[in-house]
Amino acid sequence: MPDRLFTELLLAMQDRKDCYEAAREIAATILRNLIKRPEKPLYEPQTISFETAKVLKRFDKRAWLRYVSEHPSLQS
Numbered sequence: 001m002p003d004r005l006f007t008e009l010l011l012a013m014q015d016r017k018d019c020y021e022a023a024r025e026i027a028a029t030i031l032r033n034l035i036k037r038p039e040k041p042l043y044e045p046q047t048i049s050f051e052t053a054k055v056l057k058r059f060d061k062r063a064w065l066r067y068v069s070e071h072p073s074l075q076s
Contacts, residue, residue, distance in 0.1 A: 006024070034051055
């Protein structure tokens with residue numbers, strides 16, 4: 001899961017000069033947030049996508065918009 005998450009973050013932040021470093025930091029934040037959730041150790045893909053969108057929105061609005069556009073389940 002961490003590799004796929006990292007890849008999706010890289011795609012969302014592809015316009016940033018520091019995309020590799022930023023993706024690594026955001027992935028670590030998302031994983032820490034998921035570990036705190038009560039349903040661990042199994043997480044539904046929707047839960048991971050929601051947490052990723054939440055963290056991305058705080059960090060980089062453009063990356064958040066790109067990520068949400070790729071995940072129809074997050075669009076409302």
